[in-house]
Amino acid sequence: MSDSNTPTENLVRRTPWPETISRAVVTPLQPSVVYASPSPDRLDDQYEGRAKGYTYAREGHPNADVLAQKIDMMEGVSGGIITSSGMSAVSAVLLGLLQSGDHVVAADQLYGRSMRMLTQDMPRFGVTATLADPTNVAAMRKAVTPATKMILVEVVSNPTLRIADMQGIAALAQEIGALLVVDNTFTTPRAYRPFEHGADVVVHSVTKLLAGHSDVTLGYAVARDPALQKKIYDTSVTFGFTASPFDCWLAERGLYSFNLRFDRAQENARALADHLATLPNVKRVLYPTRQDHPDHNRATAILGEYGSNMVSFEIEGGRAAANAMTLAAPNIAFAPTLGDIGTTLSHPASSSHRALTPEARAALGMSEGFFRVSVGVEDIRVLIDEFTTAIHAAAQVN
Missing domain, CATH: 3.90.1150.10 (Aspartate Aminotransferase, domain 1)
Incomplete structure (x- = not known):
């Protein structure tokens, strides 16, 4: 049996982060899954919004927040979340904002998996979709039904590079009271900022141009309305669309260039x-x-x-x-x-x-x-x- 005074006895205890008057130039990578709070009262403060803190990585972590704030700045909004992939961002929006009986009008040349989700997966939840030519607002209007709650488009279509009539589509969405969701992956906020043109929700596959090096898989979703954003966030947490801290760290590095x-x-x-x-x-x-x-x-x-x-x-x-x-x-x-x-x-x-x-x-x-x-x-x-x-x-x- 080991001596109780041996120096190995407390190895299991976490070593406090070194105190320093200098700061890291590079964002630290924080892979921790869980975060300790001082007391139940302080944990209440975190959950009820009186204090900022982390609890469990599925609900958020520092590297995801740093990256989200960068993309928020680019899109001219606040409160966006990072998800595990572009498709998990799309999924969080569709599952969080739609319910059984709702209908979506979507561009007919969306990313393939977005089209599959709308036409094959969402119908299992009672949500239907009609695909229409986004370069032709008359075609989009013809696809509208009394149950239409959302219009989903990409500014530049994949792969034929057609340009959606964003002005006409935004006007249509406002007229019928539907949410306008824009996948801004191709264009990025440097070429087009959807919220300045009537969008209600923006999604990205961060995997692509934003991260830019084919070594991360991430998504981003943000709604202009905080109430809608809360629904997107809750869905992401519940379904476990959690972003890897390491991928977030790499993507942030990619954004600098x-x-x-x-x-x-x-x-x-x-x-x-x-x-x-x-x-x-x-x-x-x-x-x-x-x-x-x-x-x-x-x-x-x-x-x-x-x-x-x-x-x-x-x-x-x-x-x-x-x-x-x-x-x-x-x-x-x-x-x-x-x-x-x-x-x-x-x-x-x-x-x-x-x-x-x-x-x-x-x-x-x-x-x-x-x-x-x-x-x-x-x-x-x-x-x-x-x-x-x-x-x-x-x-x-x-």
């Missing part, structure tokens, strides 16, 4: 789009601020100079040409993601929209030769050379 990354990626995207349009095997190029984009005037009115870091294009040929192109560009990650610091390439027919029939994809303008590029911050000359080589390789198949 956000403006630099965003501007460089936009500059590259514009240049790449213009170059792709000159290549003989390219049937069409979609970039919002190009004169030949179907929504060019609306894009410049809404986004100004920020046409997005996304470029979509279509090459001649079918799946064989698509395979040849990706194989000829080994340094461009062929991956179903966007917003990374490096350029990534995705093929909707085999990834995001694979569940649709070829006919349904064709109706949306997505053939086997259709690609979406998330443009990164590389030297634009390198990107132009790589895409030129890849598209030339695809042309040899035809």
Whole structure:
């Protein structure tokens, strides 16, 4: 038996954080799941809002709050929450603000899992949805029913980069008394701030441009009305949409370079789009601020100079040409993601929209030769050379 005075006896006790007159320049990482309070009375103070404190990480933790405050500042609001993924943010909004019997009008080119949730999962809870073209307010209006409680849109559609009529949609939402929810992942607050244009709720996949390095999975949700935000928060806590402190810490670090990354990626995207349009095997190029984009005037009115870091294009040929192109560009990650610091390439027919029939994809303008590029911050000359080589390789198949 050990001596009661041995120095190892109290190892289980937590060592107090060192006191210091200096402070860390970098935000500390706090992975603790639980937090100790001095007494039941002080715990009451925390839960009843008289004192700020943490109790259990599922209900909130410092790293999530620091990150949320950063994005709040960008969106011009307060009280946002960080969730475990972009889809958990969407889920917290839908599950927190809708009830059985409610109806949603949603854009018909939302992120694939958002569409699945609206059309396959939410109906199990008695919530129905109708998908409509967000570039056409008349089509959105036609989808409205007496039970419509929410309109859900993305400013720039995925992957055809169409521009929603945000002014008309905001007016429609106000007219019918529905909540306007905007997924601002593609545009980010640097290009578009939804609350300044009539939105009631904003969500983000922080995983993408905001964090920017493909090494975190996080979401963000915020409502203008604190009462609605409380419902979103309670749903997130109840369903356990808890964000990892480490992911929050990494995402905060990513935000420090956000403006630099965003501007460089936009500059590259514009240049790449213009170059792709000159290549003989390219049937069409979609970039919002190009004169030949179907929504060019609306894009410049809404986004100004920020046409997005996304470029979509279509090459001649079918799946064989698509395979040849990706194989000829080994340094461009062929991956179903966007917003990374490096350029990534995705093929909707085999990834995001694979569940649709070829006919349904064709109706949306997505053939086997259709690609979406998330443009990164590389030297634009390198990107132009790589895409030129890849598209030339695809042309040899035809």
